[in-house]
Each structure stands twice: as structure tokens, then as C-alpha cells.
Amino acid sequence: MVNDAETGYLWSLLWSESPGEDCPGQTKEERRMARHGENIRKRKDGRWEARYQIFDADKGRNIYRSVYGSTYEKAKEKRADAMEAAREKWDSAAKQRADGQETCIRIQFSQAAAGWLKEVLDQHKYSTYIKYESIYRVHLERIAGSCLLSDLSGQAFREKISDHLSEKGLSDSIRRSICCVANQILDFAGRKYSVCVPAWKPASVKTVKKPAETFTKAEQSRLFACIDDRQDKFKIALLLCLYTGMRLGELCALRWTDLDLRYRTVTVNRTVQRISVKGYTTKTVLMETDPKSKCSKRTIPLTAEMMELLEGLKEERPYVFGSDRPLEPRTMQYRFKRILQKAGIDVRNFHILRHTFATNCVESGMDVKTLSVILGHADVKITLNRYVHPTMDSQRQQIGRLLELYGQIRGQAA
Numbered sequence: 001m002v003n004d005a006e007t008g009y010l011w012s013l014l015w016s017e018s019p020g021e022d023c024p025g026q027t028k029e030e031r032r033m034a035r036h037g038e039n040i041r042k043r044k045d046g047r048w049e050a051r052y053q054i055f056d057a058d059k060g061r062n063i064y065r066s067v068y069g070s071t072y073e074k075a076k077e078k079r080a081d082a083m084e085a086a087r088e089k090w091d092s093a094a095k096q097r098a099d100g101q102e103t104c105i106r107i108q109f110s111q112a113a114a115g116w117l118k119e120v121l122d123q124h125k126y127s128t129y130i131k132y133e134s135i136y137r138v139h140l141e142r143i144a145g146s147c148l149l150s151d152l153s154g155q156a157f158r159e160k161i162s163d164h165l166s167e168k169g170l171s172d173s174i175r176r177s178i179c180c181v182a183n184q185i186l187d188f189a190g191r192k193y194s195v196c197v198p199a200w201k202p203a204s205v206k207t208v209k210k211p212a213e214t215f216t217k218a219e220q221s222r223l224f225a226c227i228d229d230r231q232d233k234f235k236i237a238l239l240l241c242l243y244t245g246m247r248l249g250e251l252c253a254l255r256w257t258d259l260d261l262r263y264r265t266v267t268v269n270r271t272v273q274r275i276s277v278k279g280y281t282t283k284t285v286l287m288e289t290d291p292k293s294k295c296s297k298r299t300i301p302l303t304a305e306m307m308e309l310l311e312g313l314k315e316e317r318p319y320v321f322g323s324d325r326p327l328e329p330r331t332m333q334y335r336f337k338r339i340l341q342k343a344g345i346d347v348r349n350f351h352i353l354r355h356t357f358a359t360n361c362v363e364s365g366m367d368v369k370t371l372s373v374i375l376g377h378a379d380v381k382i383t384l385n386r387y388v389h390p391t392m393d394s395q396r397q398q399i400g401r402l403l404e405l406y407g408q409i410r411g412q413a414a
Contacts, residue, residue: 038050038076039051039052040072040075040076040079042072043068046070047068047069047070047075048068048069048070048071048072048074048075049066049067049068049075050066050067050068050069050075050076050078050079051064051065051066051079052064052065052067052079052082052083053065054086065082067079067082106148107148107149107189107193108145108146108147108148108149109140109144109145109146109147109148109149109185109189110141110144110145110146112149112185112186112188112189112192112193113136113140113141113145113185115188115192116184116185116188116189117129117132117133117136119188120132125289125290126275126287126289127273127275127287127289130275130276130277131177132181132184134276135174135177135178135181136181136185139164139174139178139181140178140181140182140185143160143161143164144157144160144161144182149189149193161178161182164178165178165179213348213349213352213355214352214355214356214359215345215348215352215356216392216393217393219343219345220356222343222344222345223238223339223340223343223345225343226339226342226343227239227339231309233313233321234321234332234335234336234339235339236309236310236313237251237321237327237332238336238339238353239306239309240266240306240310241353241354241357242353242356242357242360243302243303243306243357244266244300244302244357244374245353245354245357245358245361245374245375246266246268246300246354247271247292247351247354248329248332248333248350248351249271249272249273249329250268250270250271250291250296251321251327251332252271252272252321252322252326252327252328252329252332253269253270253271253272253288253319253326254266254268254319254320254321255269255318255319255320256314256317256318256319256320257318258320259307259310259320261307261311264301264302264303264304264307265299265300265301265302266299266300266302267297267298267299267300268291268296268297268298268299268300268376269291269297270288270289270290270291271288271289271290271291271292271296272286272287272288272289272326272327272329273286273287273289273329274286274287274329274330275287286325286326286328286329288326291376292376293376293378294378295376295377295378296376297376298373298374298376300374332350333350336350354375358371358375358383361374363394368380368383368384371383
């Protein structure tokens with residue numbers, strides 16, 4: 001916070017126009033103009049240029065600004081107006097900082113959180129709001145809700161957050177979400193109440209990333225055999241995932257209008273998920289929303305065989321795998337579990353179908369950019385780091401190629 005004495009010093013420094021003093025960092029031309037007395041000169045194009053100094057907060061030093069006029073008097077008048085406007089801006093910023101300091105003495109963290117959550121609700125998907133609201137309510141409200149904004153940069157507040165993050169039972173993902181929500185609330189407080197609270201930077205936690213699972217070739221063979229045996233809509237749904245990499249919610253929300261029979265494509269326009277909604281008697285409500293991100297809205301080509309299987313399910317209902325409503329994701333997960341058990345495969349998470357699809361695409365020679373578009377990723381790095389998993393069979397194949405190379409080298413040496 002800048003006090004009155006510091007403010008007075010800065011003004012005397014920033015707006016001084018002593019003709020005999022050179023400013024550090026001045027060019028030769030600027031020094032020549034300063035010695036002239038008023039920093040006003042006539043340019044070669046006939047215009048008059050008047051310069052003045054102003055403090056640049058981003059650069060942390062004085063810089064020169066210029067105004068131009070058709071005559072000496074107009075240039076001087078413009079400079080006076082520009083300097084007055086800069087003074088008013090400085091005074092306004094100083095008052096805003098002072099008001100913010102006074103405000104943060106009275107405002108609690110919970111009030112800032114409520115304002116931020118309202119902003120999230122207005123600007124983001126409802127499911128995003130519910131996620132953030134849950135993180136705040138469960139993890140931050142109790143330990144930080146009553147803290148004043150003026151105390152947020154204090155050691156006591158930081159220790160409260162650190163102690164909570166170190167509690168057992170919190171996953172690395174939840175810890176990251178807590179820090180993310182806390183920092184976004186602090187950022188909102190800075191914008192809303194003109195206070196500056198440093199972002200919360202917890203000690204980095206070493207995370208051990210578990211490799212995402214995919215079905216082995218043997219498991220895929222047993223799964224396909226089970227799917228081909230007396231097919232129904234649930235088995236065809238699994239097959240569609242293995243051919244497109246669609247997410248569970250996208251699959252359950254698929255409508256007949258999303259299928260283009262002529263061009264053999266499926267378009268992902270929406271998803272479904274269970275969300276906690278206030279005012280309902282049930283704990284959660286099945287809600288149809290936009291997909292995960294803008295890039296998740298995508299069109300995927302289908303094989304003729306896959307399209308034929310889907311056409312066989314055609315009935316007078318809006319949803320391909322549901323009825324008048326989207327298919328319940330929990331129903332699909334239950335059916336998936338039963339199919340795996342029947343195929344003699346260990347029960348896995350439904351998302352393994354998406355991992356398996358991506359890995360099979362890479363092994364069959366598909367370029368990563370194309371795969372990234374099909375999966376609905378904004379960046380190919382996500383595809384490479386998260387969904388492309390070299391199988392043991394693939395690794396053995398590559399090692400086998402190295403053996404062939406060594407054989408050729410040995411033959412040359414002989």
C-alpha cells in the first residue's frame with residue numbers, strides 16, 4: 001500500500017521537468033530535448049512534439065510519452081491535458097487502493113466466495129458451478145469462510161489451508177482443485193474489492209501417475225466374442241465406443257438426429273451426467289448439457305458395418321440408446337460390468353473403452369492430430385500424454401525391430 005508520503009515523493013519524481021537534469025535511460029535525442037528546456041520541438045514533418053515523463057508500473061520505471069500539435073501552443077496545451085489526466089488516474093488508483101484496504105477489513109472470505117460462485121454460475125456450465133461449489137463448501141468454507149480479506153495473506157490462514165491439504169484421504173486431484181478454487185476466489189476479491197492478495201502456492205506434492213489401463217489384445221478378443229453373441233443395444237453401444245472413443249455421457253445422450261445415414265457420421269452435440277440440484281427431492285438429477293468443452297463438439301466418421309448395426313436399433317424414440325429420455329449412465333455401467341463378467345474379463349472403469357480406442361488407432365497407424373480431433377481434444381499433447389499408451393505387444397514389436405537392426409550390423413562387421 002502506498003502512503004501519502006510515498007505518493008508525494010512519486011509525484012515529485014514523475015512529473016519533474018527540470019531542464020538541467022538528465023533521466024536515467026534517456027536517449028541522446030531525449031537529453032538534447034531536455035536541455036532545450038520544455039521538451040517541445042518541431043519535427044521534420046512540420047508538427048510540434050511535446051514530451052513528458054510518466055511512471056510505468058509494469059516496467060517499474062519512468063517512460064516518455066509524446067503528444068503532437070500543429071503549433072507550439074497546441075502541443076503544449078495537449079501535454080498539459082495529458083499530464084492532468086494522468087494525475088487524475090493516479091489519484092483514482094490510489095483512492096481505489098485505500099478504499100479496497102478499508103473494505104477488506106470488513107469483508108469475509110465467504111462473501112467473496114459467494115460473489116465468485118455467482119459469477120461462475122453466470123459464465124460457465126451448471127455442472128462446473130456444482131463442482132466448484134462443492135469444493136468450496138466441503139473443503140474451504142469451514143476453515144476459511146469466516147476469515148477477513150485483510151487476513152488472507154497472513155501466516156495463520158496459510159497454515160490452515162496447508163494443514164487441510166496434508167490430511168489423509170485427499171487425492172492429488174482434490175488437492176489441486178482446492179488450490180484452484182481458493183486462488184480463483186482470491187482473484188475475484190482482487191477484482192471486486194481492489195485488494196491485492198497473493199495467490200496460494202502450496203508445497204508441490206509428488207504425484208505418482210498410474211498408467212491408464214487398456215484392454216489387452218486377448219481381452220479385446222474375448223470382449224468382441226461376447227458382443228457378437230446375441231447383440232442388443234447395450235452391446236452395440238460398447239461397440240460404438242470402441243469405434244469412436246466416445247465418452248459415457250456422450251453415448252447416453254446420443255439422438256437419432258445426431259446420425260447422418262447418408263454420410264455415415266455421428267455428431268457429438270451433448271452429454272448427460274448426474275448433478276446435485278437444489279430443490280429436488282432426489283439427491284441427484286440426470287441433466288443433459290453441452291459436452292465437456294467446445295472441442296468436444298465434433299463429427300466422427302463411422303464404418304458401414306457400424307452404421308448398419310445402429311440402423312437396426314431404429315425406433316420411434318428420440319434417443320438412440322435411451323427412449324424419451326437419455327440412457328441412464330449408471331444403467332450403461334451396470335450392463336458393461338455384466339458383459340465383462342460374462343466375457344471372463346476383470347471389471348474395469350467404462351473409460352477404458354476410450355483408452356483402448358486411442359491406443360488401437362495409434363498402433364494401426366493413425367496420426368495423432370487426427371486422433372486428437374476424433375477424441376475432441378483442444379491440444380494434441382493431451383492425446384499423447386493421456387490417451388496414447390504403448391501396449392506390451394507394441395513394445396515387444398519395437399524391441400524386435402532393434403534385434404533385426406543389430407543382426408544387420410553384426411553381418412556387416414563379419
